[in-house]
Amino acid sequence: MANLRAGLIGIGSMGRHHARVLRALEGVDLVAIADATGDPHGVAGDLELAPDIDTLLKAGLDYVVVAVPTIYHEPVALAVAAAGVHALVEKPLGHDTASAERITAAFESRGLVGAVGHIERYNPAVQSLRVRLENGDLGDVFQIATRRQGPFPARIADVGVVRDLGPHDVDLAAWVAQSTYASISAQVTHRSGREHEDLVSITGRLANGTVANHLINWLSPMKERTTVVTGERGAFVADTLTADLTFYENGTIATTWDHIAGFRGVSEGNVTRFAIAKAEPLATEHAAFRDGILGTSSQYVTMREGLETVAVVDAVLESARTGTTINR
Known part of the structure; x- marks a missing residue:
């Protein structure tokens, strides 16, 4: 052929x-x-x-x-x-x-x-995370929280952080949860003197009930690309800079020291960083x-899925502009 x-x-x-x-x-x-x-x-x-x-x-x-x-x-x-x-x-x-x-x-x-x-869907940590969620390793998923922050990239001139970086996390969360966004609320700020926003904080609820939170900015001196998925059995943390995936398991051993038990809340279990193959995304x-x-x-990723992501990004900007929650 x-x-x-x-x-x-x-x-x-x-x-x-x-x-x-x-x-x-x-x-x-x-x-x-x-x-x-x-x-x-x-x-x-x-x-x-x-x-x-x-x-x-x-x-x-x-x-x-x-x-x-x-x-x-x-x-x-x-x-x-x-x-x-x-x-x-x-x-x-x-x-x-x-x-x-x-x-x-x-x-x-x-x-x-x-x-x-x-x-980002093809990052080895995210690919491994998606498989483990499908296998039920986390049980019910409660929340997906992402942090994508770092210095301003000189290559960007025509858009703000919402249109440039927002699609990464919007698509990632929807794909990981296998659900679409039902509502979006967002706040932006302008701190670098450009006409476009350089920071956004997004809170959303997916159609399956999962809560999504995204913190994205071009104002941080440190570069961070982290996705935390919290569920009934613990939390997965995917670092897409290093392609590492770590699981923080809810504990099954009771804490008898009352002061520590009250401070920590959910008891701590084993922490596992998985050894995964790291192909270039x-x-x-x-x-x-x-x-x-x-x-x-x-x-x-189909164009139909890409269209859905653009629609959510537009809703983020509309929410920030109007100060309202956008229901979809």
Whole structure:
């Protein structure tokens, strides 16, 4: 069977990594690259640098990876769909809900495989966590809390922290809980002198009753990427920076020292950090999309799921603007 022919548009800070992974991906040949702004990281190699999506599509492609700035996702993705070519679009799928709806409809109506690059799903710690939850290791899930904070990234100019980082945690929590958001309440602040928000605190309730909390900012001198899932048997802590997964088990041994028992609340049990295989998330994401095109797997993030995430992000911004809880 011939290898799939892949094209890549956008070779900036994220696109350069897509190029590297595509070149190493079994069963795929990276045959065309496009970027109207040039090749700042020198990733094109021996491939001619196309100026736009129309030129790229002339290479006879099976699929395209779209890694251009979010504001250009819609025109590029619609051109790919019109050409009858599958696409993996970087997150977020569109710059707002209406844009994401148009992109999703374009691919679904043509029976094309459309995916969104929500890379955190493919972090080894999160993948292992999802399997353990499916196995019932935690019992009922009560709360999913994420913290995503660090210094301001100079690469960001057109959006705030909600649209840039928010989709990661919104999608992660919904996927881990296997549920959609029923309500959203959010607060933002502006501390860095930019027009866009640089901190957001989100509280949500999922349709299955799980409470979700997300603290996201560009104001912290420390970099943190932590997901805590609390349930009836304890708590899982996934560190997606190190891809470590730790389980804090509720204790079964009674504490006879009354002062300590009252202070600690739920009794402490064993703490286990799991030894897990740590494949690169981007490589796992690409392999899942390749297999989706081949019809051998459905482990990619669909555009329909990506659309739902954009809608939740829009609700976060609406809640912050109006000071109200948004029920969905």
